[in-house]
Amino acid sequence: MDAVQYALNLVLRIFEFALLARVLISWLPVSRDNKFIDLLYAVTEPVLAPIRNMLSRSSLMNNSMLSMMDFSPIVAFILIGVLRNVIARIFIMFL
Secondary structure (H helix, E strand, O other): OHHHHHHHHHHHHHHHHHHHHHHHHHOOOOOOOOHHHHHHHHHHHHHHHHHHHHHHHOHHHHOOHHHHOOOHHHHHHHHHHHHHHHHHHHHHHHO
16 A cells, blocks of 8 residues: 555656756746657646646636736646645545
């Protein structure tokens, strides 16, 4: 049971690093023709796109200065933290 929890935690940690790398790379003048950049976007975009879509439909982000910034990585980090806590509590319940 610990191995499953460890594997899930490892996958979430790797995704966090990929998300952090994408955020940092977005601040740099890096060409999108790079294979690593393509992989990074392919891994993170399926999670960030629905969050970005949800944020764009909210009334807070719709007509304000906040709409110029992409808050989807921040929301994704928060959701990963919540997911990590839920997984830990589920495994505590079954032990």
